[in-house]
Amino acid sequence: MVAATENGKKVVRQVEYYFGDLNLQRDTFLMDEMKKDEGWISLDTMMKFKRLAEIVDNKKEGVTAALESIGTDLIEVSEDKTKIRRVTSKPIPVYDDNYKRLQKNRTAAVKGLGKDETLDKLQDFFEPYGSESIYMMRNRETSEFKGTAFVTFKTQEDMDKFMAEAETKYNDVVLEKQSKQNYYDSKSGKEKKPEKKAREEDTDAVNRVIKFTGVTDDTVGREEIIEALKGSVDFTCFERGNTEGICLLNQGESAATIVGALEKNPVKIRSAEEVKFEALEGEVAEGAVKKLKDEREALFARLKSRGGGKGRGRGRGGFGGRGERKPKNTKTTFNDDDEPVAKKAKAEGE
Helix, strand or coil: CHHHHHHHHHHHHHHHHHHHHHHCCCCHHHHHHHHCCCCCHHHHCCCCCCCCCCCCCCCCCCHHHHHHCCCCEECCCCCCCCEECCCCCCCCCCCCCCHHHHHHCCEEEECCEEEEEEECHHHHHHHHCCCCEEEECCCCCCEEEEEEEEEECHHHHHHHHHHHCCCCCCCCCCCEEEEHHHHHHHHHCCCCCCHHHHHHHHHHHHEEEEEEEEECCCCCCCCHHHCCCCCCCCEEEECCCCCCCEEEEEECCCEEEHHHHCCCCCEEECCEEEEEEEEECCCHHHHHHHHHHHHHHHHHHHHCCCCCCCCCCCCCCCCCCCCCCHHHHHEECCCCCCCECCCCCCCCCC
């Protein structure tokens, strides 16, 4: 019973995250789906979200059972128990500059967390403080958790109480707390790495280009492609909803080696039965490299025009940074600090 209750709490927390203010500002897929049926989303659609499906062991009835047994003031279940939606009494806010400013003000940077911690454990710890979401900072090369997390609180009052606590311990370790703004201010004073020079010296890019085709499921995004390639991807040129795209592997990798090492090719990704990966060569690879470079520079220009081009965020992408698709059709967007406002942050929230 205890295990079932704990699992039910995870279900409720995950669903509330999907339909919460923070996620909806970047989740274009879910927002589009909500427009189709007065906000109602079928459980079949909800099972396309990997993290939720794993929690309920792909049994969609587990979602409604948890919502009804544990309770939530944000989500309602349809009479026939086949759909859920965000309650109409809590309209989605306008995601303007003022909202983003207030959101940033109620976000803390917390250091001192163990590098082996999981999202579930951190959510359990910060939830009593009024946390709304947690973004775990990771090494972009190894994906290892750095021990630092951005914790966004539901209200400014919750944030202030957390920051005012004289000593906050996690596993007997005193946490270092500061505002998100102060965190970035402190980072800006550090010497920057010669990122531009590293990009200019990227001479073997033509050997690291992979094309993928057969994406028939419009919920498949960059994250699923990276997972299929074992996390070796540096930059991806792919818009959600398209059937194909190209990606550049990290320096030191080989497209032919990575593709050849796949256990299956084509592979099944969600409902897309045959997603095929191909190592490009010769002039075709050269053309793909140019397209990838143009995409990265276009993304950089868009970020800079929004005031976000000075930082070196995880989502910068391109030759030397981990890439993103065009913000128009992606769930990962950037705030004005160049931080990926994750995923629907699949690693953190999906």
